[in-house]
Amino acid sequence: MISRAVLLLLLPVIAGVSLFQRRRLSAVIGMGLFSLVLAATYLLHSAPDVAVTEAAIGAALVTVIYVLAIRRTGRLLVVGDEVPGLLALEGGEFVGVEVDILAGFARRLGLDLSIQIAPLGDVEAILLHSDADLGAGGLSSEPPARLHRSREHLPTALVRLRPQADDRPTPQESPTTDRCEYSGYFSDLVEAFQRNELIETTLDMARFLAVSRTDISSWRVDRLSTPRGYAFIAAPRRRGLRDQLSAYIDELERDGSLDDMIRRHLP
Amino acid sequence: MGWLGGTTVAMILFAIGTTALIVRRDLVIKLLALGLVNSSGILFLISIRFQPKMEAPILPAKVGIPIADPLPQALVLSAIVINFAILALSLVFVMLLVERYHSTDCARIEHAVETEKATLGSQNLAADPSGADAQEAIP
């Protein structure tokens, strides 16, 4: 008697709380819980057949179908490495020029922006093999053929760092040095610099600016000549996304917001 | 029945369900609210003839204790399973809509559909001016 009353009182509470949630997933799981409590209520109302059926359908099948249906609805998945000024994590939030561009783009498309940090060397592999949509984080070199490169939004250059003791002449651009490449995450690279552990590396301007905040007097800096630009890379089947992104960057450039963003994040 | 019976709670659940159906703008939550309205109807049907000390409608039953009415339970049992199938079908339509318009917000989808219709209408008119003139000539 008491248990029946408790369950009956619990039902509207669960339903009300779960239907007015912000996230869809919370609502779906709340309604799954509601189905379970409802099945117990049916049992206490002397309806065991209905209770078993409601439990199996409401808690198992319906919840699974909803979870499958709301998966990946409206999400723009971006992978990239951290680069201060372009894509950086500060206090739990992403800030930077590329973050602003991507956020506006996602809002234009009506999607949620979701950024994941990954090492620079892995970004292309991730784009090819998983369901990420865009690659970001200061990418300045040509991607492999199956990936699509968007319009450039910021010019940059490559810089080669060598220990001061190295006396070889300034290296020309060659296939081995024309990419910004390092292993692991950018924050690891900065730490290695602070501990003076690095041999020789090629960096682009934004990363170089971040690194140069530490003491690099023991390094020789050579600027490689060819100008480059930062751009986004789109996954293999996302050529339409790449075109839309390029059009969006064109718009931003035309009405001057791009320059505002650059000035705001990269003084 | 007393004020705290399955019927009253079913009424409250119905109200919550229809309110969420009207107020929330997300299509998936609208479907969840519709499912809640379904469940409230089922709870109502089952708790109409309920008395506090009843047994399940399965014989052999103890003598002297009333048995719950099996008829509403029988009506409702297959309805629950059918609801699942129909929910799956409506979720398919929601997924197709999301694939096309990239949003589950019903206001945004309506707006997108209207702009599509407007551009389609102006395209038809622009591509076929002689057709429009011919139509105007025939009242």
Added chain:
Amino acid sequence: MKRIVRTALAIALSLAACGIVIFNLPISEGATHQNDMTRLATETGAPNLVSAIYLGARLYDTLFEVLVFTVAVIGVRFYLLRRPSTARATPIPESHVLQASAQILYPLTLILGLYLALFGHLSPGGGFSGGVVAASGLLLCVMSIGAETIYRRLSGAGIERLEWALPMVIVAVCVLPVVFTRPILSNSLPVGQAGHVFGSPSILLLNILIGLKVLIGSWMVLYAFILYRGEI
């Protein structure tokens, strides 16, 4: 302000609609007479009165509900399986805990579904309950083994043919006795003693058929969703 007014109006209207309906319903108090129930049980041979009703007395309701289920499943498959037939379900890595626990649980759930369907006329259960519980058992299978493997094994065993054969068999079983001017099946097959497994063969047969139908339909729906959206 407008939102609050709209919400309050929605709540008030729905409560009012419910109240009007509920407080004017001609509901008769009092439980069903025990004699009627005993007679229903012995006539159909099923102590589970709910099964006796929806598979005995109101068989045609159930028949059409099964048809509605079939049409809904056909609709889901039609709209979701427009990919080429070489499409594979993309697996999404999940936690090992889920996989291990699903491996232990799925035989139990499948057997529970079988029991509910077979003994549905003796204890709570029946075709619908057994079918959906077995479908959730199949879902646990998918979580532990993988959707592609299950799909290959089931398709190899000819589940596609069963999917269109079963509704025809169910319709035949329900309608043919009437066509041949005999009473419906549950009145024509011999009724053993109530409480025995083979006490009412017609209800047993219908439970098995409906259980299989619900299981296969739910599997089709789930597999279509998995193919469209990736695995759980």
